Amino acid sequence: MAKKVSLADIAKSVGVSKTLVSMVVNGKADAHGINVETQKKVRDKIQELNYEPNALARGFRTGKTHTLGLIVSDISNQFYSRIARNLEDYAWARGYSVVICSTDENIDKEKEQIRLLRERKVDGLIISSSQMEASYFNELVSEGVPHVLIDRTFDGMQSVNVSVDNFGGARMAARHLLTQGIKKIGIIAISPDHISTINERIRGFESALSESNVSIPPEWFIRAPFDSIDESVKDALQRIYQSGNMPEAIFTLNNNLTAAALKYLRKLSVKSPEDIALIGFDDVIYYSFTQPSVSAIEQPVDRLSEKAFNLLLSQINKEDIPAHERSSYLPVDIVIRESSVRT
Amino acid sequence: MAKKVSLADIAKSVGVSKTLVSMVVNGKADAHGINVETQKKVRDKIQELNYEPNALARGFRTGKTHTLGLIVSDISNQFYSRIARNLEDYAWARGYSVVICSTDENIDKEKEQIRLLRERKVDGLIISSSQMEASYFNELVSEGVPHVLIDRTFDGMQSVNVSVDNFGGARMAARHLLTQGIKKIGIIAISPDHISTINERIRGFESALSESNVSIPPEWFIRAPFDSIDESVKDALQRIYQSGNMPEAIFTLNNNLTAAALKYLRKLSVKSPEDIALIGFDDVIYYSFTQPSVSAIEQPVDRLSEKAFNLLLSQINKEDIPAHERSSYLPVDIVIRESSVRT
DNA sequence: ATGAAAGCGCTAACAA
DNA sequence: TTGTTAGCGCTTTCAT
Numbered sequence: 001m002a003k004k005v006s007l008a009d010i011a012k013s014v015g016v017s018k019t020l021v022s023m024v025v026n027g028k029a030d031a032h033g034i035n036v037e038t039q040k041k042v043r044d045k046i047q048e049l050n051y052e053p054n055a056l057a058r059g060f061r062t063g064k065t066h067t068l069g070l071i072v073s074d075i076s077n078q079f080y081s082r083i084a085r086n087l088e089d090y091a092w093a094r095g096y097s098v099v100i101c102s103t104d105e106n107i108d109k110e111k112e113q114i115r116l117l118r119e120r121k122v123d124g125l126i127i128s129s130s131q132m133e134a135s136y137f138n139e140l141v142s143e144g145v146p147h148v149l150i151d152r153t154f155d156g157m158q159s160v161n162v163s164v165d166n167f168g169g170a171r172m173a174a175r176h177l178l179t180q181g182i183k184k185i186g187i188i189a190i191s192p193d194h195i196s197t198i199n200e201r202i203r204g205f206e207s208a209l210s211e212s213n214v215s216i217p218p219e220w221f222i223r224a225p226f227d228s229i230d231e232s233v234k235d236a237l238q239r240i241y242q243s244g245n246m247p248e249a250i251f252t253l254n255n256n257l258t259a260a261a262l263k264y265l266r267k268l269s270v271k272s273p274e275d276i277a278l279i280g281f282d283d284v285i286y287y288s289f290t291q292p293s294v295s296a297i298e299q300p301v302d303r304l305s306e307k308a309f310n311l312l313l314s315q316i317n318k319e320d321i322p323a324h325e326r327s328s329y330l331p332v333d334i335v336i337r338e339s340s341v342r343t
Numbered sequence: 344m345a346k347k348v349s350l351a352d353i354a355k356s357v358g359v360s361k362t363l364v365s366m367v368v369n370g371k372a373d374a375h376g377i378n379v380e381t382q383k384k385v386r387d388k389i390q391e392l393n394y395e396p397n398a399l400a401r402g403f404r405t406g407k408t409h410t411l412g413l414i415v416s417d418i419s420n421q422f423y424s425r426i427a428r429n430l431e432d433y434a435w436a437r438g439y440s441v442v443i444c445s446t447d448e449n450i451d452k453e454k455e456q457i458r459l460l461r462e463r464k465v466d467g468l469i470i471s472s473s474q475m476e477a478s479y480f481n482e483l484v485s486e487g488v489p490h491v492l493i494d495r496t497f498d499g500m501q502s503v504n505v506s507v508d509n510f511g512g513a514r515m516a517a518r519h520l521l522t523q524g525i526k527k528i529g530i531i532a533i534s535p536d537h538i539s540t541i542n543e544r545i546r547g548f549e550s551a552l553s554e555s556n557v558s559i560p561p562e563w564f565i566r567a568p569f570d571s572i573d574e575s576v577k578d579a580l581q582r583i584y585q586s587g588n589m590p591e592a593i594f595t596l597n598n599n600l601t602a603a604a605l606k607y608l609r610k611l612s613v614k615s616p617e618d619i620a621l622i623g624f625d626d627v628i629y630y631s632f633t634q635p636s637v638s639a640i641e642q643p644v645d646r647l648s649e650k651a652f653n654l655l656l657s658q659i660n661k662e663d664i665p666a667h668e669r670s671s672y673l674p675v676d677i678v679i680r681e682s683s684v685r686t
Numbered sequence: 687a688t689g690a691a692a693g694c695g696c697t698a699a700c701a702a
Numbered sequence: 703t704t705g706t707t708a709g710c711g712c713t714t715t716c717a718t
Contacts, residue, residue: 006696017704018697019698019705020705026697032703033703055463056403056408057695060696060712061696061697061709075427100441101431101440119397120408120410259628286629288606289602349712360689378687400711403712688717691715692713698707698709699708701706702705
């Protein structure tokens, strides 16, 4: 049934020591000045017996698994599945595998996942966290666990992190709206309300608004619980619609929110951009051919993944990460389509 | 820095044997009639010293990693990321982690991934394969490697497998078109042309057409290489458009194809369904609010994942899988929206 | 009701 | 240039 040939088998049948075979297998033979002919004999035998190293035994010995953990709120969300894909590519190129974990914004589940991943001795972690504050990760830092926080961040956090300019992106969105003379603006966020990305987007948006003395009235400030986005957005939009007091524009703070808004605005026959202009944070391919096509803030998913991976690898390899590299914000772009442009 | 406490530490400091501690840790203490008080002492010490088992050592000893491999062509494709998410949930509930691998339809890459996963001793594999034939997996079967093939299948395959009724789904799509009197029909598939799902869809579609004596002329039978879908669909559609000879309907064989068709039909100002009706295989949430909303064959992603997981678990646990369970086809649904309904 | 001891397959000092 | 040896932390007979 399973693999049987071990290092010892090779060693014995060639008539050398396990050490030597091990060196050959790990490409350290030359460095140790092993006779080329001996090396060849070993390699031939490896071929012949179809030897494959037991990664578990090796990992047990070295403490390395060549496996990375990726923790996000939901891997089926486009944004995260794209990150997963990019990360997987970088990892694969360097011999690493990646295991995925979806937290569903559940703080305890996330902690449990991290615990499990550590128990399984993954070499490093890349996390878009659902925690409320930095302490859990600061512990990771002091325990020397290689990890990088992506997307979401925390005050007082010591972890290496890379995120996106949420503040600036949201500000762009606001200015784009303001430029058109729009002043009656609503916003749809998700709850829980401690998610840093969401909050930065809110702050960025409001900061731009306040420069023009615009503010968002409470009745147009919507929070949709992450696990009932569809329903909540539907209810909120319906309520606003029926109130007869509609905003001129709505800013949705993530791709699921944008999708839901699009869906129910449509159902209510509220035309965009004529009746309500719409712009969302995080771009999705489908926005370019929805009706209307949807304006969005586009995030640099690939650069985010690449940077996170490199930063993680540096930690795994015990390389120093210069202070200015420990925290980075990647710029975002605004993609203006039909939904946000008033004619 | 890292964890230090071992089984031996606990054993020594409580004054019992490692065996006993191991039993307690693994819940086998009662079965072995270990004194309840002794058990408590051990448990307390475990708490006190904050002992956490070393999964690597355990895995090394037992040969089990509690890790599953998921291999698909591209994890960022909605269809596969949803499968990943569902699978992850089932796995998590049973203490398994899942590592993801995207093959990009590359046969050798897939083999290499499987090799690596096996070397890392994952307990089982769930694969939507890009291979051309069954032999590679039949070997897996004879080597006793737990695995289940999903989505795509092969002739002469001995592996446990669960897929979707591609033939029937495509037939539904065809009949839906035919019922409306549509006879000039085109199809957009991806290449390579050995992918079973795609081929079954083609066969199902053509079988329904032929019942009505309809066939697809070569100029409307499009193959878009999977790594240049966007461009290829664009070119093909443009060509057809400029030829002046347009079909009344197009059937797109996966979600990426549908998206591309939607995009370029729009760019060409070809209205759907008026000018060309459109229906795709595999449903995506955005289809309900694209312009037009898009009809599609909906696949039972969750049931597929659940079934695959259970089947895999059975193999891992060396349970017998009755012959009729070794191969299953899940029914699909047709979701009719605007794009395919001629008025 | 509990323990001793062997060993999984590998790597890394240290020897020679 | 090559070999010996000692574990890594755990589970599992087999004893007692």
